[in-house]
Amino acid sequence: xxxxxxxxxxxxxxxxxxxxxxxxxxxxxxxxxxxxxxxxxxxxxxxxxxxxxxxxxxxxxxxxxxxxxxxxxxxxxxxxxxxxxxxxxxxxxxxxxxxxxxxxxxxxxxxxxxxxxxxxxxxxxxxxxxxxxxxxxxxxxxxxxxxxxxxxxxxxxxxxxxxxxxxxxxxxxxxxxxxxxxxxxxxxxxxxxxxxxxxxxxxxxxxxxxxxxxxxxxxxxxxxxxxxxxxxxxxxxxxxxxxxxxxxxxxxxxxxxxxxxxxxxxxxxxxxxxxxxxxxxxxxxxxxxxxxxxxxxxxxxxxxxxxxxxxxxxxxxxxxxxxxxxxxxxxxxxxxxxxxxxxxxxxxxxxxxxxxxxxxxxxxxxxxxxxxxxxxxxxxxxxxxxxxxxxxxxxxxxxxxxxxxxxxxxxxxxxxxxxxxxxxxxxxxxxxxxxxxxxxxxxxxxxxxxxxxxxxxxxxxxxxxxxxxxxxxxxxxxxxxxxxxxxxxxxxxxxxxxxxxxxxxxxxxxxxxxxxxxxxxxxxxxxxxxxxxxxxxxxxxxxxxxxxxxxxxxxxxxxxxxxxxxxxxxxxxxxxxxxxxxxxxxxxxxxxxxxxxxxxxxxxxxxxxxxxxxxxxxxxxxxxxxxxxxxxxxxxxxxxxxxxxxxxxxxxxxxxxxxxxxxxxxxxxxxxxxxxxxxxxxxxxxxxxxxxxxxxxxxxxxxxxxxxxxxxxxxxxxxxxxxxxxxxxxx
Amino acid sequence: xxxxxxxxxxxxxxxxxxxxxxxxxxxxxxxxxxxxxxxxxxxxxxxxxxxxxxxxxxxxxxxxxxxxxxxxxxxxxxxxxxxxxxxxxxxxxxxxxxxxxxxxxxxxxxxxxxxxxxxxxxxxxxxxxxxxxxxxxxxxxxxxxxxxxxxxxxxxxxxxxxxxx
Numbered sequence: 001x002x003x004x005x006x007x008x009x010x011x012x013x014x015x016x017x018x019x020x021x022x023x024x025x026x027x028x029x030x031x032x033x034x035x036x037x038x039x040x041x042x043x044x045x046x047x048x049x050x051x052x053x054x055x056x057x058x059x060x061x062x063x064x065x066x067x068x069x070x071x072x073x074x075x076x077x078x079x080x081x082x083x084x085x086x087x088x089x090x091x092x093x094x095x096x097x098x099x100x101x102x103x104x105x106x107x108x109x110x111x112x113x114x115x116x117x118x119x120x121x122x123x124x125x126x127x128x129x130x131x132x133x134x135x136x137x138x139x140x141x142x143x144x145x146x147x148x149x150x151x152x153x154x155x156x157x158x159x160x161x162x163x164x165x166x167x168x169x170x171x172x173x174x175x176x177x178x179x180x181x182x183x184x185x186x187x188x189x190x191x192x193x194x195x196x197x198x199x200x201x202x203x204x205x206x207x208x209x210x211x212x213x214x215x216x217x218x219x220x221x222x223x224x225x226x227x228x229x230x231x232x233x234x235x236x237x238x239x240x241x242x243x244x245x246x247x248x249x250x251x252x253x254x255x256x257x258x259x260x261x262x263x264x265x266x267x268x269x270x271x272x273x274x275x276x277x278x279x280x281x282x283x284x285x286x287x288x289x290x291x292x293x294x295x296x297x298x299x300x301x302x303x304x305x306x307x308x309x310x311x312x313x314x315x316x317x318x319x320x321x322x323x324x325x326x327x328x329x330x331x332x333x334x335x336x337x338x339x340x341x342x343x344x345x346x347x348x349x350x351x352x353x354x355x356x357x358x359x360x361x362x363x364x365x366x367x368x369x370x371x372x373x374x375x376x377x378x379x380x381x382x383x384x385x386x387x388x389x390x391x392x393x394x395x396x397x398x399x400x401x402x403x404x405x406x407x408x409x410x411x412x413x414x415x416x417x418x419x420x421x422x423x424x425x426x427x428x429x430x431x432x433x434x435x436x437x438x439x440x441x442x443x444x445x446x447x448x449x450x451x452x453x454x455x456x457x458x459x460x461x462x463x464x465x466x467x468x469x470x471x472x473x474x475x476x477x478x479x480x481x482x483x484x485x486x487x488x489x490x491x492x493x494x495x496x497x498x499x500x501x502x503x504x505x506x507x508x509x510x511x512x513x514x515x516x517x518x519x520x521x522x523x524x525x526x527x528x529x530x531x532x533x534x535x536x537x538x539x540x541x542x543x544x545x546x547x548x549x550x551x552x553x554x555x556x557x558x559x560x561x562x563x564x565x566x567x568x569x570x571x572x573x574x575x576x577x578x579x580x581x582x583x584x585x586x587x588x589x590x591x592x593x594x595x596x597x598x599x600x601x602x603x604x605x606x607x608x609x610x611x612x613x614x615x616x617x618x619x620x621x622x623x624x625x626x627x628x629x630x631x632x633x634x635x636x637x638x639x640x641x642x643x644x645x646x647x648x649x650x651x652x653x654x655x656x657x658x659x660x661x662x663x664x665x666x667x668x669x670x671x672x673x674x675x676x677x678x679x680x681x682x683x684x685x686x687x688x689x690x691x692x693x694x695x696x697x698x699x700x701x702x703x704x705x706x707x708x709x710x711x712x713x714x715x716x717x718x719x720x721x722x723x724x725x726x727x728x729x730x731x
Numbered sequence: 732x733x734x735x736x737x738x739x740x741x742x743x744x745x746x747x748x749x750x751x752x753x754x755x756x757x758x759x760x761x762x763x764x765x766x767x768x769x770x771x772x773x774x775x776x777x778x779x780x781x782x783x784x785x786x787x788x789x790x791x792x793x794x795x796x797x798x799x800x801x802x803x804x805x806x807x808x809x810x811x812x813x814x815x816x817x818x819x820x821x822x823x824x825x826x827x828x829x830x831x832x833x834x835x836x837x838x839x840x841x842x843x844x845x846x847x848x849x850x851x852x853x854x855x856x857x858x859x860x861x862x863x864x865x866x867x868x869x870x871x872x873x874x875x876x877x878x879x880x881x882x883x884x885x886x887x888x889x890x891x892x893x894x895x896x
Contacts, residue, residue: 702789
């Protein structure tokens with residue numbers, strides 16, 4: 001039982017996380033100047049649903065804080081508080097505290113100090129003059145599932161048409177005959193989402209709850225009830241317009257809607273006209289001619305008429321529909337589009353991973369089959385067709401795991417706000433390419449590296465405002481965060497416009513720390529790379545942000561463990577760019593099977609430009625341990641992977657093949673291989689799953705015969721030279 | 732083999748195997764399976780005791796020359812050579828051993844601590860225990876054999892490689 005609760009609670013926290021992301025995006029947009037009603041409403045809904053869930057699970061602190069936050073948002077939404085930059089700033093701080101509260105509710109963090117944020121919110125509320133005075137009490141508990149009394153006669157006929165849920169509710173619509181006198185009313189429009197019933201968001205319960213506040217139904221809009229053939233008895237179609245006595249606090253009304261299904265329309269506003277029977281100005285467009293027929297019940301209609309009206313609607317529908325026999329089962333009737341909520345499901349990631357592994361196995365079995373069958377047999381058993389289907393399944397499973405990189409970027413704004421406070425620097429964040437889709441596994445694993453890169457940029461990269469002014473720069477520093485896909489790789493960049501890497505100091509520090517020898521001759525790039533060496537830190541004082549000398553080392557090792565690498569580009573005085581180059585997927589690779597000293601390796605095809613069988617004299621030595629190949633007049637450096645890997649190889653270069661590969665960091669390079677066996681897709685098995693990442697290898701794969709071939713990491717191979725290997729950087 | 736009574740609590744089962752003329756034991760719970768020796772795919776840039784990687788039902792697992800890892804002479808491969816596939820802290824690895832002997836139950840209390848002197852990494856041996864060994868003719872050798880119990884966590888490849896990297 002408690003397990004079940006934990007499970008539900010886990011879903012709540014997932015939803016919290018999503019809500020927080022939404023809220024932050026909205027707030028960031030507001031900060032950037034987009035204060036459209038839609039954006040504000042989005043933030044409001046997110047905070048509101050966090051509050052609702054928190055209340056249900058008894059997280060009182062979270063609830064109370066979210067409630068206050070929500071009050072401010074509500075006023076902003078209602079136009080009573082202008083979304084000025086100051087107000088947005090308060091809300092951003094409140095958002096940060098809200099995030100902390102969620103962490104605290106999860107038990108991962110102590111209860112945050114929210115007094116300042118609460119006071120600031122209070123201040124904002126007070127300043128606009130009027131407060132709705134809603135007490136910061138826990139919201140209404142989950143509505144008790146009171147069984148609706150069995151519907152009397154009128155529903156019987158409807159039953160046959162699967163109309164039960166709506167018909168039942170009719171009896172409960174008995175509004176008080178006389179409206180209590182009040183100078184103003186709340187007009188509440190409630191249109192549950194189509195999926196409300198499926199999501200256990202029984203509208204009736206909500207309306208009952210509203211009625212306890214003195215609400216009465218003004219009208220029910222049945223306009224959207226479709227013809228019977230399209231009617232899904234599981235769907236909710238009505239829109240209710242109710243009025244609630246003006247003395248009821250708006251917060252209390254909103255509390256009734258804590259548990260509405262997502263995408264439901266809830267609108268609470270003051271009725272400007274005092275006349276209680278004013279026609280509702282619901283969101284319903286001017287009714288088309290068919291609407292009346294479906295019983296747009298006028299406000300003044302007595303309830304009995306309403307029931308009769310419903311009856312008539314049902315009959316009309318029945319009459320207008322073909323005989324039941326030819327009607328498709330309503331439950332499988334096509335649903336109208338626009339109900340995104342119902343088209344997504346939550347799936348345990350573990351299940352997806354298992355599926356992906358199984359599909360990987362299937363791919364391997366496919367190639368085993370292909371290996372064992374003669375070409376004629378392959379055709380006869382339609383192996384190509386099977387392979388194509390397998391491939392499609394694989395692509396689809398892969399796409400299930402693809403997520404926008406936004407998820408990894410979402411924590412950056414918060415981090416920068418904190419960093420901004422800690423460092424006293426004003427930092428602008430620009431993000432690009434947030435929608436770039438990356439494998440979920442990659443997203444999860446770049447979080448830490450990204451954090452370190454951002455901290456590094458904010459702490460070391462950007463100068464203080466004084467320094468920046470002295471250098472003739474904008475006192476506010478800028479960090480650009482971007483993602484883009486290039487081929488099978490994802491580039492994630494963190495670019496600052498700060499002071500750039502001080503190479504003299506980096507080198508001096510590296511010598512002092514014994515990372516390099518004092519007489520080492522290093523190129524600028526090599527010096528920059530030292531930042532990522534273990535135990536390196538140049539910060540004069542170790543701040544609590546970065547400077548413990550673990551940060552960039554962690555970045556490099558994490559990224560390399562993913563089969564990626566880190567590039568550093570720095571221009572003194574102009575800034576530094578860190579680029580994480582990551583594989584698009586962790587699971588599959590188009591590869592060329594080559595042999596090195598007789599052993600099979602996989603060379604990622606994405607890097608291969610061409611293959612040549614060198615003529616005598618085409619490969620020339622430029623030093624005792626470096627060679628070039630003459631490619632139609634262009635001299636391309638040649639590397640022997642066998643030497644880098646320490647494999648015995650006495651084969652003359654003329655008996656070998658040279659595969660010209662394109663590397664990101666070093667341009668064209670020729671790799672000497674014995675032969676090329678095959679070209680095929682391989683499933684990447686990471687070496688660190690059971691071992692440890694190995695420099696020069698991107699993983700391993702299982703070939704058709706069950707044996708293992710190692711996957712070459714071109715970038716690492718090309719980057720390794722015999723000339724210079726910094727201590728502590730070799731694996 | 733003895734009873735399978737888990738309630739005893741103090742009893743646990745170990746797999747014994749020979750390596751470099753010694754008898755070693757590992758906890759049965761860590762053992763996934765025993766495989767015949769099959770030449771693994773060699774890896775570049777790894778310590779010599781890592782013989783390479785092999786395919787265990789679609790998983791790529793490292794194969795370790797346990798003798799070298801423990802500082803003994805490398806095992807010569809022969810007909811009875813086999814690989815113990817074990818689970819160490821969620822990671823799988825294969826250990827090349829000379830011969831698998833038996834599965835025996837030992838009492839927690841029978842385990843003596845290993846003397847402090849032995850290797851560079853004193854923690855590799857978790858303890859010593861004396862077991863009665865079965866002879867080829869089925870009788871028991873009452874004198875018994877000393878078994879060196881290995882501490883698998885200390886043999887974790889990741890731990891070792893982190894230091895080496």
